[in-house]
Each structure stands twice: as C-alpha cells, then as structure tokens.
Amino acid sequence: MKKITKIILVDDEPLLLESLELIFFMEDDFAVVGTATDGAAALKLLENCSADIALVDLRMVGMDGLELIRKLRAQYSHMKILVLTTFYDEKNIISAIQNGADGYILKDAGREALVNAARSVLEGQSTLDKKVMSALAAYMGKVRLPEAPTARSRVFLQNMTERELDICRFLAEGYTNSEIASRLYLTEGTVKNYISSIYDKTEIRDRASLAVYLSKILK
Numbered sequence: 001m002k003k004i005t006k007i008i009l010v011d012d013e014p015l016l017l018e019s020l021e022l023i024f025f026m027e028d029d030f031a032v033v034g035t036a037t038d039g040a041a042a043l044k045l046l047e048n049c050s051a052d053i054a055l056v057d058l059r060m061v062g063m064d065g066l067e068l069i070r071k072l073r074a075q076y077s078h079m080k081i082l083v084l085t086t087f088y089d090e091k092n093i094i095s096a097i098q099n100g101a102d103g104y105i106l107k108d109a110g111r112e113a114l115v116n117a118a119r120s121v122l123e124g125q126s127t128l129d130k131k132v133m134s135a136l137a138a139y140m141g142k143v144r145l146p147e148a149p150t151a152r153s154r155v156f157l158q159n160m161t162e163r164e165l166d167i168c169r170f171l172a173e174g175y176t177n178s179e180i181a182s183r184l185y186l187t188e189g190t191v192k193n194y195i196s197s198i199y200d201k202t203e204i205r206d207r208a209s210l211a212v213y214l215s216k217i218l219k
Helices: 014-025 039-046 065-075 090-098 111-122 130-142 150-159 162-172 177-184 188-202 207-217
Strands: 005-010 030-036 053-056 080-085 103-106
Touching: 005 014, 005 039, 005 111, 014 030, 014 111, 030 039, 039 065, 053 065, 053 111, 065 080, 065 090, 080 111, 090 103, 103 111, 111 177, 162 177, 162 188, 162 207, 177 188, 188 207
Parallel strands: 005 030, 005 053, 053 080, 080 103
Antiparallel strands: none
C-alpha cells in the first residue's frame, strides 16, 4: 500500500491556496490536511493534526514565513519544510535555509516541478529551484569563502567516473533527481546511488553546499 504524505499549505493568497490544494489532491500519494493564510494559523492548525511536510510562503501578513520556519523547526523537528515564494533574492534564500528550510522553489516553477520538489525534500534531499541556485551561487561567489584547494579539486575530478561527472554538472545547475534521471535516461534510484557516491567522494552532505562547490570546480 502506497504511503500517504500529509501536507499543510501556508500562503496568504486564497486563490493560490485553492490551486495548490487541487494540485496535491490530484496526487495519490499526498493528502492535504489543512491550509492556513499565515504562520500563526498554521501553528494553530498543527495543534489538532499532524503533517509530514509544510509548503510555506515567505511574505505573509501577520507571522511571516521565516518566523514560521523557525517555529516549525523548533516544535516539529521531523517535519520537512518547502518554501514556495515569488522572491529569490540572496537575503531571503540564505535566511530560509539558515532557519531550517529543506527546499526553496518559486511559484512560477510549474505543477510538476512543485510536486517533484515536495517528494525530493521528503526523501531527505535539499531542493533548490534553478533560479534560486543561480542566485545562491552568485552570492557564494561574492563572499570571501575559502576556495576549494586546487589539488583536492584535481583529485576529486580524477576519481569521478564519466557518468558521475555528468550528474555533477546537473547538480551544479540545480537539477532535481527526477530531472537528472530524465535527461540521462536513468532511473531515479540509479541517480540517487550515483549522488551517494559523489557525497562520499566530496565529504559534503548538504545538497546546496555540494551544488555550490561543484559550480566552482566545474567552471
């Protein structure tokens, strides 16, 4: 029997909430257990029901998304949090990730990308929209972070198989596992295995950090 994922939707636009509810209603592995128009209402909702994942807008009247993310992470550590927003400036991206968001996708990404992003974070993958990944990579390029040592980069590239390098290039551009699988004609399970190997070889465990690292050494 297929596991049903319980999701709550939090956005201050009623029409968008209705659209999101319909999108997940059409997926047989999701069940929308509640909707809320601000953070306070979402927390009140969770007093009477449980959820596996929260889809959260950032800018809302009342308790905004960032405050809600902080409270969810403190009170419901098991819950996955996927940000769905219009904004992908550096400040919002960094703040959301630092406060515990598992993924960050834009409202114009489309139905399929949204559902895939939700499934990805449920599987423990940090998921970032391509535009978000580009903004984050640009930010990381401006701050004074230690560069990946040249020798380490050479060893890393030498230890990669051709297929792993193909996957690294997609990871650096912010592609999801399902998108990589589609482009390389692989199963998602095979892609996951390759990515696990890449994590082992880089000793990096966070997908966003891995993508930024790869974007630097694969230029």
